Amino acid sequence: MRVIIDRFEGDYAVVELEDRSTANLPRSLVPPGAKEGDVLVIEIDKNATKERRKRIQRLIEELWQE
Amino acid sequence: MQKILQYIPGFRSGTNWKKIIALLYYIFTLLMLGAGVGVFLFFLAAPFFVFSIIDLIHKKKRAAVVLLLSLALMITGIAITPSPPDDQLAAEQPASQQPINQPDNIAVTENNTEFSDNSAVKNAPEQSKDVEKAGENPNKQEEVDLSDMAPAKDEAGQQSQQNEQDSSKNVELAPVPAQQPPEKPAANLKVHFIDVGQGDCILIEDGTSAMLIDAGNPENGPDIVSYIKNLGIEKLNFVLATHPHADHIGGMADVINAFDVEKIIMPKATHTTRTFENLLLTIQNKGLKITAPIPGTEYKLGNASFTILAPNSSSYTNLNDYSVVVRLTYGSTSFLFTGDAEQTSEKEILAKGYNIKSDVLKVGHHGSKTSTTTRFLDAVSPRYAVICVGANNQYGHPAPETLSKLAERGIKVYRTDEAGTIIATSDGKSISFNKQPSNISMSTNTNTNTNTGTAVSKSDESSGTADKQDKSQDDIIVYITKTGSKYHREGCSSLRSSSIPISLSEAKQKGYEPCKICKPPQ
Numbered sequence: 001m002r003v004i005i006d007r008f009e010g011d012y013a014v015v016e017l018e019d020r021s022t023a024n025l026p027r028s029l030v031p032p033g034a035k036e037g038d039v040l041v042i043e044i045d046k047n048a049t050k051e052r053r054k055r056i057q058r059l060i061e062e063l064w065q066e
Numbered sequence: 067m068q069k070i071l072q073y074i075p076g077f078r079s080g081t082n083w084k085k086i087i088a089l090l091y092y093i094f095t096l097l098m099l100g101a102g103v104g105v106f107l108f109f110l111a112a113p114f115f116v117f118s119i120i121d122l123i124h125k126k127k128r129a130a131v132v133l134l135l136s137l138a139l140m141i142t143g144i145a146i147t148p149s150p151p152d153d154q155l156a157a158e159q160p161a162s163q164q165p166i167n168q169p170d171n172i173a174v175t176e177n178n179t180e181f182s183d184n185s186a187v188k189n190a191p192e193q194s195k196d197v198e199k200a201g202e203n204p205n206k207q208e209e210v211d212l213s214d215m216a217p218a219k220d221e222a223g224q225q226s227q228q229n230e231q232d233s234s235k236n237v238e239l240a241p242v243p244a245q246q247p248p249e250k251p252a253a254n255l256k257v258h259f260i261d262v263g264q265g266d267c268i269l270i271e272d273g274t275s276a277m278l279i280d281a282g283n284p285e286n287g288p289d290i291v292s293y294i295k296n297l298g299i300e301k302l303n304f305v306l307a308t309h310p311h312a313d314h315i316g317g318m319a320d321v322i323n324a325f326d327v328e329k330i331i332m333p334k335a336t337h338t339t340r341t342f343e344n345l346l347l348t349i350q351n352k353g354l355k356i357t358a359p360i361p362g363t364e365y366k367l368g369n370a371s372f373t374i375l376a377p378n379s380s381s382y383t384n385l386n387d388y389s390v391v392v393r394l395t396y397g398s399t400s401f402l403f404t405g406d407a408e409q410t411s412e413k414e415i416l417a418k419g420y421n422i423k424s425d426v427l428k429v430g431h432h433g434s435k436t437s438t439t440t441r442f443l444d445a446v447s448p449r450y451a452v453i454c455v456g457a458n459n460q461y462g463h464p465a466p467e468t469l470s471k472l473a474e475r476g477i478k479v480y481r482t483d484e485a486g487t488i489i490a491t492s493d494g495k496s497i498s499f500n501k502q503p504s505n506i507s508m509s510t511n512t513n514t515n516t517n518t519g520t521a522v523s524k525s526d527e528s529s530g531t532a533d534k535q536d537k538s539q540d541d542i543i544v545y546i547t548k549t550g551s552k553y554h555r556e557g558c559s560s561l562r563s564s565s566i567p568i569s570l571s572e573a574k575q576k577g578y579e580p581c582k583i584c585k586p587p588q
Contacts, residue, residue, distance in 0.1 A: 004339045006312045007385065009434075010461035014312070016339045020284050021566055022312055024460055036385055037338040 001042045005034060015040065073132070075113040088113075107143030111136040255370050255396040259428070259480070259488040260293055262286040264456025264463070265313035268403060268428065269294060270394065275368030277304035278321060279392070279403050280314040284341055285566055287320030293487075294325065301326040303367060307345070308389040308405025310337035319348040327354060329365075333377055334358045335388040359390045361418065369494075370396040375422065376407055378414040386431055387411040393424060397494020402446055404430040404437070412442040425497055426450045426490055429472075433464020443471055450478050450490070450497065457483040478503040542570040544586045546578055558584035 003015040003025070012024040013034070034040065072078050076088020095109040114136035121129035253272045260267040262282030267290055270277045276299045281290050294302075302325045307315045310332075322330070322345075330349060334356075349356060359374045376391035389405030402424035407415075408431060415422060427448035430437030432455045451472050455463045464481070472479050480488045485501035544553040548564040553573040556565075558581055568576075570587060580586050 006337075006339050006341070010463075012460060016312060016341060018340075019565055020340050020344070022283065023567075037336070039338065 003040050003042060005030070005036055005038050005040065007036055075117040102146070104143045104146035107146075108140050109143075111139035111143065115140055253369060255368075255399075255492045255494075257394075257401060257426070257490045257492070258293075259452050259454055259482055259490070260290060261482040261487040262290065262317070262454075264432070264459040264461070265316065266308070266405065266428075266432075266454045267317070268454070269297075270367065270370070270401075271297065271299060272368040272370065272396075275303045275370075276301070277306065277367050277372075278302055279306045280308055280405070281317035281321050283313050283316035285316070285568070287317030290317045291320050291324040294321070299325070301328065303328045304365065305330045306390055306392070307332040308391075308403075308407075309333055309385050310335055310339070310342045310345075310388075311385055311406065312339060312341045314405065315345050316341055319345045322348050322352060322354070327352070329357055330354055331357045331359055331374075331390060333388040333390055335382075335385060337385065361420075367394070370394055373420075375415050375418075375420050376411050378411070378418060382410065384408060384410070386436075389430075391415060393420070393422060396492050399426075399492040399494060399497050400424040401426045401428070401490075401492075402448070403428045406431040406437070408434075408436045409439050409442075412437065412439050416441060416445060422446050424448055426452060427477075429453045429464070429468065431463075432456075432459075432461075433468045434462070435465035435467045438468050438471060440471065443475070447475075448477055450480065450499070450503075452488060452490070453479065453481045453483075455481060455483045459483075480504060542587055543567050544570050544573050544578075546573060551578060552581040553578040553586055554581045555584040555586040558586075560584070 001018065003017055003023075006014045006016045006022060008014070008027070009024075011027055013027060013030045014022050015025045016022055031040070074088070076084050076091070091113065092110075095106060098109050099106045114132055118129045118133035118136060122133060253274075255270065255272045258269040258271070260269060260282070263286070265282040265286065266280040267282040267286065268279040270279070276294070278290075278294070281287065302321070305318065305322065305327050307318055307330070309315075321327075359377065361374050361376060361378055364371055364373045372392045372394040374390060374392055377388050379387075382388055386406035386408050387410045389407040389411060391402070391404050391407050391411065394401040394403065400423070402422060404427070412430070422442075422445050424446050425448060427443075427446050427450070429451050433453040453464050469479070480490075480499060480501060481504045482488060484504050489500040491498050491500070543556075544567075545556055545558070545561050545565045546553050546568050547561060547566065550560065552560070553568065553570075554560055554565075560581060560583065568578075580588050
């Protein structure tokens, strides 16, 4: 999904969604250095997700007795 | 009686079906009075003319006299037909229908001229042809002319209505000669600060001319269009987009599609959003061009005029500073519209030494603290300030600092989040408002939303008309479509073509009903 930074207002970046509506994105979620007009890509990182799942699974297997 | 009737085509033989046709024709002729005396005369004389030719061939008595008389009447009719529309054109401001209307009238008169030209031919062999034509024509001609004239008549009706409207306005306004100094305009200028929630939308109109500054958010488009249409406005002399942010240009494509637009003024600033692209494409599709704002340029808007004061640089880091700033004067009253211009632009305006002193200040950038610097405010020194801002917006607009600056100076503040749409009326000497000013000591914004940990929250942009009583419903987001009257759950099959998020309370307030298929929360 791609969103476009329309402007910054207060603590938010106002981003334009694909249907041209707008939503507030807290500045903490906006990559540092992003400017008005920048296109942000919001996507699922499948590899990172898999990595995380493995990691936690290992912990779980160590900790559960059964 | 019998004697008179024997001269009137249709009643001469006393045959019933002829009488009926003749009667219908004469009623039609009478109706033609609505399209002008000339048209009426033409149609009245036509049957006399046609039948006198036939009579002439049958060598009846007095046929030649009737022929000449009716010919004279028809020519008189034709001669006076084109003049009334011309007079109207000159008397009226070029209204939008006129160009459409005029060709119609011309077509009618051209037909007439053709007809009379043909009949004016006195050449004997040709004449017999004419007679043939004329002989078979009456019915046909009537049909054709009926269909031709019907729209013309309607338009004429509209015209006279318009004239009535205009003249009634003129009575109220008293026509202002062009030379008269603008200190004494007779009409009232109205500035509508239209409530679009968190965004700007300002309509300036005096009954004959109109200008729109900004058009709120994308979802506000249809409401803005109907607001303007409800005022009877069909043409916008100016459409001004202060800068390309979505809360200022959002509904502008809808506006440009819906109205006859004369001049579009926009800063030549680039933005990458679809909203901006859509606006540019709409302008392109309509075959319009955009005028870049050049500071110092003055434009006339009816009896008012406005001067461009910003932007004064060609590039800024913040799109807000591209904002077109205009000062509007009407008689001895003045308004300053600042868009979202921030301190950088304010400084430049001050440095240029423009006269910015104004009775009404549209407070820059929804009252945020990055605008309305002390020096700028003191140079404007307004009596009234208007803040276009959305109720419970999450951006902290207007800033408490700005509100206290205004309060300290005794400036009366009007806010769209509190009062809804605000209309300021100027009679050229003084300005009145249709709403009560804000009570600043009470309304200092303590509502700055500190709860930033709530991940992505839908913005409150269009909350304007809502007095948010029901907080819980505010947090529930439902979806509406561009044209439908129902609201839906996310993912409802009805949302395939368009899906516009909206808070539940707002959806209900705008009259949307729950979808029966997806059964969204109520």
